[in-house]
Amino acid sequence: MRRFFLIIVAILVLVLAFIPLFRQQNPARQQESGNKITIVYDNKALSGFKGSWGFAALVKFKNYTILFDTGSDGEILLSNMNKLGIDPKSIQYIFLSHIHGDHTGGLWAILKENSNVTVFLPSIFPDGFKEKVRSFGAKVVEIYEPKEILEDIYTTGVMFPVGEQALILKTSKGLVVVVGCSHPGIVKIVERAENITGENAYLVVGGFHLFGAPEREIRKIGTSLKRLGVQKIMPCHCTGSKAEDIFAEEFGTDYIECGTGKTISW
Numbered sequence: 001m002r003r004f005f006l007i008i009v010a011i012l013v014l015v016l017a018f019i020p021l022f023r024q025q026n027p028a029r030q031q032e033s034g035n036k037i038t039i040v041y042d043n044k045a046l047s048g049f050k051g052s053w054g055f056a057a058l059v060k061f062k063n064y065t066i067l068f069d070t071g072s073d074g075e076i077l078l079s080n081m082n083k084l085g086i087d088p089k090s091i092q093y094i095f096l097s098h099i100h101g102d103h104t105g106g107l108w109a110i111l112k113e114n115s116n117v118t119v120f121l122p123s124i125f126p127d128g129f130k131e132k133v134r135s136f137g138a139k140v141v142e143i144y145e146p147k148e149i150l151e152d153i154y155t156t157g158v159m160f161p162v163g164e165q166a167l168i169l170k171t172s173k174g175l176v177v178v179v180g181c182s183h184p185g186i187v188k189i190v191e192r193a194e195n196i197t198g199e200n201a202y203l204v205v206g207g208f209h210l211f212g213a214p215e216r217e218i219r220k221i222g223t224s225l226k227r228l229g230v231q232k233i234m235p236c237h238c239t240g241s242k243a244e245d246i247f248a249e250e251f252g253t254d255y256i257e258c259g260t261g262k263t264i265s266w
């Protein structure tokens with residue numbers, strides 16, 4: 001009887017000693033660290049990188065590696081990625097915002113390096129385009145409606161004109177919205193992102209498409225974004241230098257200058 005009792009005690013001690021091993025240490029905090037967006041293609045570039053008309057960004061979120069758009073020239077895209085130490089084979093997903101060549105031109109060069117990817121594209125893309133993607137062996141997921149495409153990652157769904165989708169990350173600080181050219185309007189995109197998720201936007205990154213827009217309109221957009229709760233912005237690509245200057249003034253230290261080679265984390 002006494003021996004039986006000792007065995008029970010020994011088992012209890014062992015179980016208690018191993019409990020901490022099974023308990024995950026602060027998983028939320030662990031997942032948030034390492035989340036970042038790196039600009040791999042933009043009109044502007046940090047020294048050592050190639051600047052070219054177009055946009056692409058590498059999104060690292062949770063355990064996902066997503067290439068958002070692909071710029072216009074595959075060689076330039078691969079060269080910039082190489083400089084940043086990004087292996088094309090590490091890309092799991094490619095998210096194409098819209099059909100324009102300055103966002104899709106680099107796709108084929110990436111697929112040549114790594115066809116083991118899933119490509120999220122607007123369903124309104126021509127069949128020939130989708131077929132070409134599949135011919136590399138890549139998987140095509142057609143998007144039309146807003147939806148959660150990966151855990152805590154959403155698409156706005158296709159918005160018009162042009163037929164463009166934006167990528168939404170649900171982070172602990174709020175939404176991070178990545179936009180291609182914002183043809184539907186940056187404010188409309190952010191509003192939609194908030195409606196879909198029920199959360200406020202925190203950071204908006206990408207092309208705001210405000211070339212030639214009058215100052216009054218640009219200031220109004222800045223005010224609207226702030227009203228929507230946007231705290232930080234990183235306007236890239238087709239935003240236009242005048243709009244960039246105005247946003248820099250309006251957002252102060254929460255304005256982040258874009259350019260190939262730049263990284264933003266939260």
Ligand SMILES: [Zn+2]
Pocket residue numbers: 098100181183
């Ligand atoms: Zn465009």
Ligand SMILES: [Zn+2]
Pocket residue numbers: 054055100102103180181207237238
């Ligand atoms: Zn564009």
